[in-house]
Amino acid sequence: MNRVNLFAASVVLACTALVSAPTVAQDHAHDTAHNKVSIEHPWSRPTPPGTPMGVGYMAITNSSDRDITLISVTTPRAGKVTIHESLMTDGIMRMKPLTAGLPIPAGETVELKPHGYHMMLEKLTAPLEEGERVPLTLDFDGADDLDVELNVEPLDGTAGHSANHEEEAESHSH
Incomplete structure (x- = not known):
């Protein structure tokens, strides 16, 4: 059961990172006129x-x-x-x-x-x-x-x- 909980926690953590990564990139894009x-x-x-x-x-x-x-x-x-x-x-x-x-x-x-x-x-x-x-x-x-x-x-x-x-x-x- 610990392996299942560990796996589930890893999946949730990975999904959270994937969902928040584009937001961080978008926030940075608003802070600078990168390559513009x-x-x-x-x-x-x-x-x-x-x-x-x-x-x-x-x-x-x-x-x-x-x-x-x-x-x-x-x-x-x-x-x-x-x-x-x-x-x-x-x-x-x-x-x-x-x-x-x-x-x-x-x-x-x-x-x-x-x-x-x-x-x-x-x-x-x-x-x-x-x-x-x-x-x-x-x-x-x-x-x-x-x-x-x-x-x-x-x-x-x-x-x-x-x-x-x-x-x-x-x-x-x-």
């Missing part, structure tokens, strides 16, 4: 020797049905990375740190570009060099972290981007 965030064209520009800051740009697409927020960025190439927005105020371009992160609305793409949203790579360990790939980890609230690489593109604009971002890096001070 994509990054296009992450890039930067070379920095002159002695310049302690660089910039990073990219397009972030949130294909999920939930808003997410880019809350932080890290790289071994800089002491810290901050997220900023450039704003024109009374004819003067100013940068404002986004201390609460950068919202990426559901179903939308937010572009980090010169004179708009951008990342400041502060306290560089060495100048950024053309052709270098700079590893970044993007930390999202509402989505999984993503590892990407910024491609350091030539200053002559052959990659098709404006070279005005150097002005942002040079005018930015803490």
